[in-house]
Amino acid sequence: MTGPGWISRLVLDSPTPGLKQIPSVAGLVLALLAILLVPGVEMSDPAWGWSGILIVVLATIAAFLLPWRRIPHAWTIALPLTTLMGFGLFRVGTGGAASLFGALIILPIVWIATEEGRRYIAIAAITAIAALQLPYLLGEASWTDGQVLRGFYSPFVYLIFSAILNDLAHRSRLQIASLSSLAEQRASLLAEAEQQARDLAASEARLRESEQFNRSIWEAVVAESVIAVDLRGQVVAWNPGAERMLGYTRDETEGKRYIVDFIDARQLVERTAEFDSSIDPINDHDHFVELISAAREGYGDNAEWTYVHADGTNIPVQLSASPRIDLTGQVVGFIFIGTDLTQAREVNKLKDEFVGMISHELRTPLSSILGYLELIRDEAEEPLTPEQLAYLAVAERNANRLLSLVGDLLFTAQVEAGKFPLERQTVELGEIVAAAVESGRPAAERNGVNLAAELPQKHVVVDGDPTRLAQACDNLISNALKFTGRGGSVTVSLTESENEAVIAVQDTGMGIPAAEIDGLFTRFFRSSTAVRQAVQGVGLGLSITKAIVTAHHGVMGVSSVENEGTTFTIALPRPLGVRRAVEVGGNQMNEESTE
Structure with a gap:
């Protein structure tokens, strides 16, 4: 790295004025060592020399001890200005215009020139002129001395130097700001990536847990058959309940059989004809989904069907058909849940027989009771009192209600038995x-x-x-x-x-x-x-x-x-x-x- 680049980097990256003051202190220490150790190098006027040293020391103490973080940054420019004047006095005390240590002035000039803003170029040049002209201003040198030109020519060089430094510092600041922004973005992206990685890991854990939970439920459902099919009715999933109910294993059905293969063929033809007589679901598996139009529309179809067991026996089932949706919301198939109605039908048959028997047994005495109540009401020889007629009306009303209930029970028994007559x-x-x-x-x-x-x-x-x-x-x-x-x-x-x-x-x-x-x-x-x-x-x-x-x-x-x-x-x-x-x-x- 070049000298000016190193100085600019030091000035820009120093977090406190104290660190920015270190190059000036180091230059002053080297000058003092030269005076002490090098023969022929000495102070020509110790009073001015030590005055300059004292000013630089005080500026250095202020740079390190004052709470600059709580002081507006613009005030820090006082430190290099003070140091510059101290170096000017030190130059007066070590030979004036011919001093070997005039180059020390460049150190605080670097600090001033690298501050943000073009005005600091002029400040650096003006203060350099003032520092270099101190021997003439203090009367330690004659204005007619040919060295006086150094007090104007050198600041002109410093002006150019300051302009270059100021521009380099400005560019460095922009670059540092850009790098800082990129670093922040990178840190933000890294933090987001880490968070996404954690979220992904958590999601994967939840997904595995959900899959295990669903698999446990799937395996635990043995009372109902659950069969998942694609849009053509081909089996894609076959649960243990379906295996127990129909007698086929998963390997025998998944990807090999269609849902219509397990439904009574005659019932399938009859049901299909109700929708469209041109459909032949036995020869074309694709058409079975026409029978579950309700499921296509997005709500479950629930009807009684007849499954055929592997051994040929018929099984009445309550079959619920619902659409199977993928992640995009598209229907990709259907899920059929079948509940065996064999036992329920046997129970209902016994219940209907009992209801029919009781209803027949109740209808005869009820008709007899109503008949006798009518005879009592129509008795002409011994008319009833109003109070008795009221009692009789209550008895007739309740008997008729019972007779109506018996009629409803008989009607429902006829419906369940398939003996529902209609006179069309x-x-x-x-x-x-x-x-x-x-x-x-x-x-x-x-x-x-x-x-x-x-x-x-x-x-x-x-x-x-x-x-x-x-x-x-x-x-x-x-x-x-x-x-x-x-x-x-x-x-x-x-x-x-x-x-x-x-x-x-x-x-x-x-x-x-x-x-x-x-x-x-x-x-x-x-x-x-x-x-x-x-x-x-x-x-x-x-x-x-x-x-x-x-x-x-x-x-x-x-x-x-x-x-x-x-x-x-x-x-x-x-x-x-x-x-x-x-x-x-x-x-x-x-x-x-x-x-």
Whole structure:
């Protein structure tokens, strides 16, 4: 490294004025050693010489002892200026203009010139002139001496030297600032990298833990079969529950078999035909996903299917199909969760047989009781008192209620046994809905509920059993009236489209918790709101209504907000003849009447 570069580096990197003062002190010490040790080198005027030394010493003491970190930086320039004057006096005392130690002046000039700002170049030059002219200013030399030119020529050289140093110092500062910024950025990036490494290690640990946890759960599920497939229905994962239920190992299925291989072929054909008669799922595995359109749309499909065991036996299962999502949110397959219904069906069969038996046993005595109550009421020879008539009315009302309950139990038993009779005919839905609304009006008036009907002007025709459809409407209206408080409203509407007719029963009642909606159509199910409000019922109405709608190839829906109300809908398919009439734009009323 060059001399000026070394000096600049020392000045720039010194953290305190004391360290910046060291070169001047070192130069003064060398000068004193030369005076003491070199023959012929001595002080010509000790008074000025020692005065200069004292000034430099005082400046050095101030540089080291004063709290410069708390003093504005601009004040530190006083130290090299003072030192410069001290060297000027020392030069006066060691020969004046001819002194050997005039070069010491350059040391504080370096300090001054390397300060930030162009003004310090002028300060360095002016103070150098002043220091070099001290022998003439103090009268120690004659102005006519030819050496006087040194007091002007040397500062001119120092001016050039100071300008170079100032520029080098400025560039050095910029470089140091850039390097410092890069170092800070590097340190920041290094810290971020270290943090990311720690986060990555933690994430990997959590991922391994999560994978182990998921694997443990996967291996622990043995009561249900869990089968994951790709978009074509090919098996990609096969859990121990599927192995136990179907009798195939993971090696025999994953990547080799399709989900349709384990479903009863006849049922698959029948179910597929309901969606699209052109689909042949037995010959084309790709088409099976058409049967789970609900899962494609992003919500689970839940239906009863029949699995076929490896030994050929059939297994009834409740099969839930849900989409399998990758990290980008794309559907990459489906997950099928199957619950064996064999034992549940056996239990339900025994329960249905018991219910049917009890219902038959109860219907006869109940009919007899109602008959005798009617005979007592109609007794003309000994008329009953008003109080007795009131008692009799209570007995009749409760007997009729029991008889209605027995009828519902018998009906549900018929549904479960597959002996659900329908007397199909062309039905005008508007008449059935209007009659159901009129039947419910007395109950609405007793409960203080506004019951309204919104019916279209034209006829809405479907193919169905009028008695059962009327029963379904009665059940929904009765339900809505029971769960709607005084001052509320129940609106029954009928609308139609090209393919279906929709009956909607909307109330402003207590609503149903979202978590309980899936169980609404289960036999004997009662919502928590019904239990809290002590609403009478045994939980058969909705299951019966659902069975009636399903038997008519319809769809039943429900939407509810707790404490705001509930809407039940019945969507029934319209006869093919009516659809054609709509398509060709003919006289719909005439077409319907000819059906």
